[in-house]
Amino acid sequence: MDRKKEIKNKIKAARKKRQYSVDEYMNGIIKGDRKILGQAITLVESTKEEHQINAEEIIDKCLPFANHSFRIGITGVPGVGKSTFIESLGVHILNKNKKLAVLAIDPTSNVTQGSILGDKTRMFHLSSDERAFIRPSPAGDSLGGVARKTREVITLCEAAGYDTIFIETVGVGQSETAVHSMTDFFLLLLLPGGGDELQGIKRGIVEMADLIVVNKSDTNPDLAKKAKQSYRNAVHLFPMKESKWPVKTLLCSALEKKGIPEIWQNIQDYERWVKDNQYFLSNRKKQAKYWLKETIKNGLGTLFLQHPKIKEKYPELEEKVMEGQLSPFLAARELLDAFK
Numbered sequence: 001m002d003r004k005k006e007i008k009n010k011i012k013a014a015r016k017k018r019q020y021s022v023d024e025y026m027n028g029i030i031k032g033d034r035k036i037l038g039q040a041i042t043l044v045e046s047t048k049e050e051h052q053i054n055a056e057e058i059i060d061k062c063l064p065f066a067n068h069s070f071r072i073g074i075t076g077v078p079g080v081g082k083s084t085f086i087e088s089l090g091v092h093i094l095n096k097n098k099k100l101a102v103l104a105i106d107p108t109s110n111v112t113q114g115s116i117l118g119d120k121t122r123m124f125h126l127s128s129d130e131r132a133f134i135r136p137s138p139a140g141d142s143l144g145g146v147a148r149k150t151r152e153v154i155t156l157c158e159a160a161g162y163d164t165i166f167i168e169t170v171g172v173g174q175s176e177t178a179v180h181s182m183t184d185f186f187l188l189l190l191l192p193g194g195g196d197e198l199q200g201i202k203r204g205i206v207e208m209a210d211l212i213v214v215n216k217s218d219t220n221p222d223l224a225k226k227a228k229q230s231y232r233n234a235v236h237l238f239p240m241k242e243s244k245w246p247v248k249t250l251l252c253s254a255l256e257k258k259g260i261p262e263i264w265q266n267i268q269d270y271e272r273w274v275k276d277n278q279y280f281l282s283n284r285k286k287q288a289k290y291w292l293k294e295t296i297k298n299g300l301g302t303l304f305l306q307h308p309k310i311k312e313k314y315p316e317l318e319e320k321v322m323e324g325q326l327s328p329f330l331a332a333r334e335l336l337d338a339f340k
């Protein structure tokens with residue numbers, strides 16, 4: 001009986017929840033209303049078509065107010081200290097009068113129920129500070145989909161006045177490229193372990209980094225210094241970055257909040273550097289071009305799979321491909337012909 005009552009109340013509450021118009025959403029967001037921002041993000045993340053249409057309109061209206069931020073990607077293997085680091089660096093920059101949004105891309109989150117940013121206890125100060133906005137990774141079937149949503153959420157957060165955006169991702173290999181394609185600065189966190197094997201981090205990811213930070217340097221200062229030296233040597237062997245930025249390796253203890261001001265200084269120096277040499281703008285343009293293409297590819301994929309002829313033929317051809325009776329290329333050709 002109680003349960004029934006509870007459900008009834010929930011339905012009542014849901015009915016009561018105000019539905020905003022697109023203009024109300026936009027006005028709320030640009031006024032910095034966190035509740036409306038949160039609800040708009042929920043629309044972005046929804047798979048319902050009507051929500052997506054609304055979300056697209058809201059994003060479009062917010063665009064003129066967005067773009068005035070610096071976007072920082074933060075990656076590292078699970079346990080390296082990303083949450084702790086984001087809390088320490090985040091609090092440091094709030095004290096510099098910044099407004100911070102912390103987002104995440106976690107392609108595994110629908111399996112693990114949000115393995116990153118799920119646990120806000122390590123971001124205690126940030127999550128209770130009005131000047132910070134924390135949003136866990138959207139769930140999704142594909143990394144591309146999850147990443148696209150995060151990219152859209154960036155626009156909404158920027159329109160809401162967040163001038164610094166952190167995007168956290170688990171350093172396991174696939175999501176870094178997505179994060180790199182939507183950030184201005186890419187920070188790689190490493191442990192003070194043996195420098196040469198790079199702790200399972202792929203060389204490509206190290207090459208993407210604009211700053212390498214050896215965290216947990218309090219646990220073993222000597223080892224941390226050695227690691228710093230060997231990462232520095234490794235970085236020297238990489239080709240020069242397009243931004244011409246000389247990548248540094250710094251030590252840090254996120255737990256003891258040591259090394260944080262130096263890291264923030266490095267990020268600010270970078271921002272000035274790339275704005276002076278025009279790389280900032282050319283990189284943003286390149287990223288916009290990339291997302292245009294990605295979104296079209298994604299939309300075409302959905303259209304393709306929803307086409308009645310494809311729906312009819314696909315399962316049978318897929319079966320044949322899996323059984324080795326038909327090559328994937330021929331099957332794709334047949335389906336594409338049917339679509340055309």
Ligand code: GDP
Nearest residue numbers: 077078079080081082083084215216253254255
């Ligand atoms: P994440 O999985 O990368 O987000 O890592 P967490 O921030 O959750 O940290 C994993 C563990 O490492 C936690 O127990 C933290 O308290 C600890 N930790 C994080 N940073 C430091 C640090 O600088 N020094 C020490 N000693 N421990 C740290």
